[in-house]
Amino acid sequence: MADSGSSGLRITITTLMALIFAIAPLPELVNQAKPPLLLLLVIYWSLSAPRIAGLMFAWMCGFAIDVVQGPLFGQHAIAYLLIAYLTHKLQLRMRLYPIYHQTFTVFWLLALYEFIVFWIDGIIGPAVTDWMRWTPVVTGALLWPLLVGILDSWSRARR
Amino acid sequence: MVTLSSDSRPIIGRGPPLGARFFVLAVASIALMVFDHRGGYMDVTRSWLHTAVNPLYAVVQLPGQLWDWMTGGFSDRGRLRTENTQLSEELRAARVKLLRFDALTEENRRLRAIRNASQGMGERTLIAEIMRVDLDPYRHRVRINKGSQDGVFKGQPVLDAFGIVGQVTRVDAIGAEVILISDDEHATPVQVNRNGIRSIAVGSGDINRLTLPFLTIESDVKPDDLLVSSGLDGIFPAGYPVAMITKVERDPSATFAVVEARPLAQLDRSREVLLLWVDPATLPVQPATPPTLAPAAIPSVESAASATTAPTTATPATTAPTTPPPP
Numbered sequence A: 001m002a003d004s005g006s007s008g009l010r011i012t013i014t015t016l017m018a019l020i021f022a023i024a025p026l027p028e029l030v031n032q033a034k035p036p037l038l039l040l041l042v043i044y045w046s047l048s049a050p051r052i053a054g055l056m057f058a059w060m061c062g063f064a065i066d067v068v069q070g071p072l073f074g075q076h077a078i079a080y081l082l083i084a085y086l087t088h089k090l091q092l093r094m095r096l097y098p099i100y101h102q103t104f105t106v107f108w109l110l111a112l113y114e115f116i117v118f119w120i121d122g123i124i125g126p127a128v129t130d131w132m133r134w135t136p137v138v139t140g141a142l143l144w145p146l147l148v149g150i151l152d153s154w155s156r157a158r159r
Numbered sequence B: 001m002v003t004l005s006s007d008s009r010p011i012i013g014r015g016p017p018l019g020a021r022f023f024v025l026a027v028a029s030i031a032l033m034v035f036d037h038r039g040g041y042m043d044v045t046r047s048w049l050h051t052a053v054n055p056l057y058a059v060v061q062l063p064g065q066l067w068d069w070m071t072g073g074f075s076d077r078g079r080l081r082t083e084n085t086q087l088s089e090e091l092r093a094a095r096v097k098l099l100r101f102d103a104l105t106e107e108n109r110r111l112r113a114i115r116n117a118s119q120g121m122g123e124r125t126l127i128a129e130i131m132r133v134d135l136d137p138y139r140h141r142v143r144i145n146k147g148s149q150d151g152v153f154k155g156q157p158v159l160d161a162f163g164i165v166g167q168v169t170r171v172d173a174i175g176a177e178v179i180l181i182s183d184d185e186h187a188t189p190v191q192v193n194r195n196g197i198r199s200i201a202v203g204s205g206d207i208n209r210l211t212l213p214f215l216t217i218e219s220d221v222k223p224d225d226l227l228v229s230s231g232l233d234g235i236f237p238a239g240y241p242v243a244m245i246t247k248v249e250r251d252p253s254a255t256f257a258v259v260e261a262r263p264l265a266q267l268d269r270s271r272e273v274l275l276l277w278v279d280p281a282t283l284p285v286q287p288a289t290p291p292t293l294a295p296a297a298i299p300s301v302e303s304a305a306s307a308t309t310a311p312t313t314a315t316p317a318t319t320a321p322t323t324p325p326p327p
Helices: A002-023 A037-048 A055-068 A075-094 A099-124 A131-158 B018-039 B043-052 B054-074 B077-114
Strands: B123-129 B141-144 B157-159 B164-171 B176-180 B187-192 B198-203 B226-229 B241-249 B258-263 B272-278
Touching: A002 A037, A002 A055, A002 A131, A002 B054, A037 A055, A037 A075, A037 A099, A037 A131, A055 A075, A055 B018, A055 B043, A075 A099, A075 B018, A099 A131, B043 B054, B043 B164, B187 B241
Parallel strands: none
Antiparallel strands: B123 B272, B141 B176, B157 B164, B157 B272, B164 B176, B187 B198, B187 B226, B226 B241, B241 B258
16 A cells, blocks of 8 residues: 555656646757657556556546647547557556567557647647657657656665 | 556456546547537636646746846846946937827827827736746747736737737636737738738748738738738737738739738747737727638637638638627
């Protein structure tokens, strides 16, 4: 029980940090390639603590993104939900993948996420068709091994 | 390889299956999107939530504020002095201009009195600061630090020292969101200052470019023409500088010329903007107005526009039924 409490705390801290990262302005060039850190965390926690970070958690995270940035409530919420659902479905396999394979899976999940956001954008108005829009998929996937390294060593240190 | 944190809760009997939960939440998000997009039922909720997440915005602001404070504290005497000299020079120049302006205002008032027209410009302004918050890199929206507590309202014009910046689209208690004139969902009714030709300047999604898609190839416009607001939308008061024409391309086989303009307001540089309250009497009396926003604008923005129909609007019926009357 104590352990589940401590990972709950870690989840809260990392989520808040990722939310702040999401709205922190970066220099013009880097800004468009800003990785979706919160989504990566949702994937990570769905794999690492699936019974604490469930679908409701993912949905809340997406909704939080909608509140702080989005033009529409529910857009990122549903995208996060779908990604978390797929992660939960794949979790037993994904956890055993070697890191490069896992990164590749995350890459596809991020691409799917961007596509859903893009799609809903297109429904509600003129969507941005700039290719730069897809760069977060690449930066996010590249960030994945680093994130796993940091969070894993943190959870081992806490154990 | 992700390590699994041990979890002592039982595997069996932990709520409904994954698929069912997914389904319920997905339906909930779709319902949210429909209510938010179609009806604008979420405005109150949104304003509450924005007020609630304001501490988060404050945290994001901190490093920038700290930097400003430090550079302010350590900037040397010499630099402050040069800045001071420069500012007083600018002030002197502005005063001289203002003297002339006063005379003109007086003359204007006299002429209006002769014609029994409305009394001069009754305007009030308030300085707001643009928060260092990144809303969406592809949408030209910014957040300012003045909200409904200061009387900010939806559809309020926002200016800076050089021209029109945009209009307020969402308001909560302590902040507001402003759509810039360069956003591709925004359009500004303008007038060529030289000869009074009216048109609409549509944002392009590029911060340095507006397009004027509704000028025919015969229209008398040329590069370096100043575009001022025409005031026909009932949102932006007439006569404020908007943009400078940069490019006019006339293809003899086309009906419309390709006209581009550069916004005069420093959309990506100014940190301080002016919120403007205009005395409604000075606005023209509800003419057949072009819309302030492009046809495909989202309803929350669209309801800020005053008019619903215009020759340029392809789908006038897209306006939300709950459109409030223009202020």
